[in-house]
Amino acid sequence: MFLINCPYCGERDQQEFKAGGEAHIERPKQPTELSDDEWAEYLFMRKNIKGVQFERWNHAHGCRKWFNMVRDTSNDEIKAIYKMGEKPPAQ
Amino acid sequence: MTKNLRVKSSEYIDETNRISFKFNGKTYHGFKGDTLASALLANNVHLVGRSFKYHRPRGIMTSGSEEPNAIVQVNPGTNRTEPNVRATEVEIYEGLEASSQNCWPSVEFDIGGINNFLSPFFPAGFYYKTFMWPASFWEKYEFFIRHSAGLGKSPTSSDPDIYDHRNIHCDVLVVGAGISGILAAKNAAKNDFKTLLVDEKNELGGSTVYENNEFNKIDNKTPSEWLKKEIEELKGIKNLEIKTRTSVAAYHQYNYLLARENLTDHLEAKEKTNKIRQRLLKIRAKKVILATGALERPLIFNNNDRPGIMLSSAIKKYSEFYGVVCGSKNVFFTNNDSAYESAMSLYNKGINVEAIIDIREQSESKIIKKVKEVGIKIYWSHTIVDTTGYKRLNSISTMKLSNDGTSVTGSKISISCDCLGVAGGWTPAVHLYTQSGSKLRFDEEKKVFLPNQNTSEQISVGSCGGDFKIDEIIKNLNQKLKDTLNINETDLDSIKVEIDQENSKRNIWLLPCDKPLGKTKPFVDYQNDATAKDIKLALREGFRSIEHVKRYTTTGMGTDQGKLGNMHALGIIADTAGVKMGELGTTTFRPPYTPLTFGTIVGRNVGKFFDIFRRTPMNDWHVENKAEFENVGQWKRAWYYPINGETMHQAVQRESKAARESAGILDASTLGKIDIQGSDASEFLNRVYTNAWSKLAIGKCRYGLMLNEDGMVYDDGVTTRLGENHYIMTTTTGGAANVLGKLEDYLQTEWPELDVYLTSVTDHYATASLCGPNSKKILKKIIPDLDLSDENFPHMSFKEAKIGNIKCRIMRISFTGEHSYEINIQASYGKDLWDKCIEAGKEFNITPYGTETMHLLRAEKGFIIVGQDTDGTMTPIDLQMDWIVSKKKYDFIGKRSLYRSDTMREDRKQLVGLLTEDPNIVLEEGAQIVSELNQSPIEMLGHVTSSYFSPNLNKSIALAVIKGGKDMMGKKLFVPMENKNINVTVSNPVFYDEKNERLNA
Secondary structure: OOEEEEOOOEEEEHHHOEEEEEOOOOOOOOHHHOOHHHHHHHHHOOOOOOOEEEEEEEOOOOOOOEEEEEEEOOOOEEEEEEEOOOOOOOO | OOOOOEOOOOOOOEEEEEEEEEEOOEEEEEEEOOEHHHHHHHOOOOEEEEOOOOOOEEEOOOOOOOOOOOEEEEOOOOOOOEEEEEOOOOEOOOOOEEEEOOOOEOOOOEHHHHHHHOHHHOOOOHHHHHOOOOHHHHHHHHHHHHHHOOOOOOOOOOOOOEEEEEEEEEEEEEEOOOHHHHHHHHHHHHOOOOEEEEOOOOOOOHHHHHOOOOOOEEOOEOHHHHHHHHHHHHOOOOOEEEEOOEEEEEEEOOOEEEEEEEOOOOOOHHHHOOOEEEEEEEEEEEEEEEOOOEEEOOOOOOOOOOOOEEEHHHHHHHHHOOOEOOOOEEEEEEOOOHHHHHHHHHHHOOOEEEEEEEOOOOOOOHHHHHHHHOOOEEEEOEEEEEEEOOOOOOEEEEEEEOOOOOOEEEEEEEEEOOEEEEEOOEEEOOHHHHHOOOEEEEEOOOOEEEEEEOOOOEEEOHHHHOOOOHHHHHHHHHHHHHHHHOOOOOHHHHOOEEOOOOOOOOOOOOOOOOOOHHHOOOEEEOOOOEEHHHHHHHHHOOOOOHHHHHHHHOOOOOOOOOOOOHHHHHHHHHHHHOOOHHHHOOOOOOOOOOOOOHHHHHOOOOHHHOOOOEOOOOHHHHHHOOOEEEEEOOEEEEEEOOOOOOOHHHHHHHHHHHHHHOOEEEEOOOOEEEEEEOOOHHHHHHHHEOOOOOOOOOOEEEEEEEEOOOOOEEEEEEEEEEEOOEEEEEEOOOOHHHHHHHHHHHHHHHOOOOOOEEEEOOOOEEEEEEEOOOHHHHHHHHOOOOOOOOOOOOOOEEEEEEEOOEEEEEEEOOOOOOOEEEEEEEHHHHHHHHHHHHHHHHHHOOEEOOHHHHHHHHHHOOOOOOOOOOOOOOOOOOOOOHHHOOOOOOOOOOOHHHHOOOOOOOOOEEEEEEEEOOOOOOOOOOOEEEOOOOOOOOOOOEEEEEEEEEOOOOEEEEEEEEEOHHHOOOOEEEEEOOOOEEEEEEEOOOOOOOOOHHHHO
C-alpha cells in the first residue's frame, strides 16, 4: 500500500487514489486527420514498462485532482510527483 | 498414568492458579501461564497429531509459531471453534477444549496410518501423476481427495465474536520484543520517537529471559537477569506503546504493516463476551525495526519426526520458562553449541542427559568443557542413522560420520531415550523482511540468508539480521540505531558484555545413513510429509526452479509455511543440483506470517455493515409499503411493490398497466446529477456528448449519449440548460461517480483551458417521476399556479416552481414514453414531495412502481439501458441511434473511433427487437440466438439483452444484439434452450407507440 504525496493535500494512503495509466499521452488535437493506425497508436498502445514509468494518478477520494507520478514498477518506488502541466523531471 | 513433569517453580507460571482443560476428551491440569503445549508436556503427552499424508504419529516439536505438528482444533463443536491452531500458541484457560486433527477415529489409533506403510506408492507429485487419467474421472477423484485431506473443521454457525480495526501512525515500529527489540524501542522512545513495540508472545523478552549460559554476562549479570531490569524500565517511558499477543502478519511497501492483536483468546468463555476478540492493526510507520529473531533448524536424518523429537531450544524453553521437562532420558543431536546449553539446563534440574551426538569433530567452548566435567557423554563426528518408537521415541542409533560427512562408518550404537533435542543452527526470521520487497543475500560462512537491500526505511537487528551472539547483537544494534535514528549516543554505549566465544558449526543439509535414501524417511517438511527423497525425486524428474520444486513436493506449503524445513530443502536442492545457495535464491515468503482469522480481516464490516449502501429520502415510504428492494450500485432501489401476496410478475404487470392507463410514480432520486457551470459549459458538453449543445435554449432539456474514446457507449441521460452558463446533467444510477471522474479527467488533463466547474449534486436532490395520462392533473393539484399547457411547458423543457415555499425543479421528460414529469426537490423535502404526489394522485389510482416496471416500460419503447443492452462493445451506430451522432461537430470524445475499419463493419452486433412466435414465451436474458440449428458448431449470432412480457401489448417482447441485425428485419431465427428451440422474428426495437403520440396525451 503506497503512501502518496498528493501535490495538493500531502501524504495520503493509496486507497484514496486511483491509477490512471501512462502519462504524457496527449489527446490528438485533430483526430479526424489521423489514419486508423495513428489513432490506434494513441488509443491502445501503452508501454507498460518494468522499471521507471511516468503515470497519471487521481486523488479520487480526496481533492479529485489529477497529477503525475514517476514510479519504478519493479519495486514501486515513487521517484517524483508533479502537477498536471508541469514538466516531468529529467531522468 | 499421567505424571507431573513440572521440575521447578517458574516466575512465568502461577502454580497457585490451577487450570483444567480437555484434550481429545480427556481432562488435564496445567497452570496459569501455560500454553496448551507446555501443559500437555507437563502431563507427559507428546503425541498430539497425525501427519498429513502418511498419518504418522507426531508430537510437539517447538515452543512457538513455527510449530508444524501440534496443530489442533480449539473448542470443537462450538460456535467459537477454530482449526489449525498451534498448541504452542494457545494459552490455557479454565474450560479450554482442544482436539487433534487429521486423524480418524483417534490420534492413538488412526486408520490413515496405513498410508505410512504404503508410502512407496505416495512419491512426490503423487496426486499430479495418479489422478490425471482419465480426465473425465477428475470429479470423482476430487471428492475423495477433498474428504481425506483437510486439516481441521471450520465452524458452521456464525462467529459470535467482535473484531475490530485500528489505524496506527508511528515514528518507529519495533517488531519483536526480544533483547534487540526491547533495546531498540527503549532508545527510540527516549529520543522522542513515537514508538510502538509489538510481540506475538504474552511476555516480553524473547529467548533471553531464560538465557542460562553461565558464561555469558551483561554488565556482570546473566543476560536474563539483566534484561528483566530493562523490561521493568520500559514501563515509565513516554512515547512508547507496547502490544503483546500481537503478531505482525504482513509487511507491505512504504512501511505499511498489518498486525493481529489478540485480546480475548486466552480468557475463559464467560470473560470473552462483549469484548473485542482480535483487532487488526493497520500500521504506517516512518521507520521499521525488525527484531524478529531466529528460528532453530532441525537436522534432517532418518525417522526424524517421532513424538519426543523436538528442537533443542524448545526443550530449553519448556524447562527454563515453563518449568516442564520433556523427557526423563534425554539425548541431544547437534551441529553447534546451543544444544549444550539445553543439556545443562536439564542437568542443573537433575534430569538425565544420556548423551550428546555432535556432527562436529570437536569444539572447545566453556560450555562444552562444563558438559564434559559433569560427565555427559559426547559422541563427536557422529550422526543419528535411525530412531525407534511409534507413538513415542524409545531409542536412537548413531554411527560415525566419514571425514567428508557424506557417509557413515563403523558400528551402530543404540541409545535408549524418550526425548531427543535437535539443534541444527539458527535461521534468521527474514519472512517479514522479504515481504517488504527487500532482497536477501546468502552468507556462506553462517549458512543463512541475510537482509541485503532494503526498499524502505527499515533495519533488521539482532538474530534476524544475522547477529547471534550477545556481544555482536549489542555492538551492531548500537550502530544501526545511531544511523537510522540519527542520534549520537544510546544506552548501549556503556554496556559491557562477556561471552563464551566459541561458535563453530558444521553444516550438513542431509545427514547420511547406513541405508540407501530410498529406504529412509528424513522429513524436511513435517506438516506436509515432504522428505529429502521427494525433493531429490523432483530434481531427477527435471524440476529446477525452486518455486516448482516447492509446489511439486508441497515443501513449505503448509500452515507453517515451511518455517522449519525450508533452508534444508534449499540446501538439498543446491547440493544435488550442484549450484550455490545464493544462486538458487529462496521461495517467496508471502503474508500472512501466521494465519489470520477471517473475523480479523473483515473487522466490523459484517452483516449490514458488510458493504456501504445508499438509501433515498423516500426510503421509509417504500419500506412501509412493502417494497422489495434491488441493489443498483450502492443504492437500495424499490424493485416492485407486491400487494396481497402478488408474485413479482403479477406486481410488475399491474404496475406497468397502471402507469400507462392512469398514473404511476417512480423514485428516481438515485440518478446521478452533475451541476455544470462556467463560461465554456456549452463547449464542454459539445465535446463530451455525441450531439450538439450550443443551440439548446435556456429552459430546455436534451438527451445525450456519451462515448468512450474507443467509440463505445459509456453513459446516457438528459441534460437541462438552467441558464446561459449553467447546466444540470443526469447520468445513469450506477455510472454517476465514473462519469464525474471521466469529465474531471478531460477537464483537468486535456482541456485545462476550458472555464468549467463540475459538482456532484446527486445526494442534494430527491426526484419523484410522475408518469401516465393523468400525471398532468396530479401535478396541477400540487402546483395549481404553474401553467402546464403544452405551449408553456412542452415535452423536453424545464420549469422552476414552488411547492408551498419550497423551490423545486421540474423537467417534462420521459423514460416510459408516457406524458411525465420529473420533480426535483431539496433532498430533505423528498419524503414530503412523495407524500404530496401520492395524496394528490389517489383519485387517479396513482400506482408506485419500481425499477422492474421502469425497465419493462422503457423496453416497450425500445429505450436502451446502458450496461444492460450495451456492454462496452456497442457504438451508437450499433444501437441504431445514428440520429444522435452529430455529423457537423468537428470532434467529440470517441468520434474518430466511429470511423475505424472495425467499428464500420456491417456485421457488427446491432440492437434489434425480437418477437417470439408464441407470444406467451418470454425469452431468457442472455440466451444465444442462431439462424441454423444443423451446424456444428452452431454459429452464435448474438444474444438477448432485455426480455419481458408486456401487459400493454399482451405479448412477449425482447431486445437483442445480433450480428448484422439491422438488415434482418422480419427474419426468422432461433433461440436454442436446454429443452426446446424457440422460434423468434427480428423486429423494430420500438414496440409501443412508435410515433410518440402518448408524450403529449
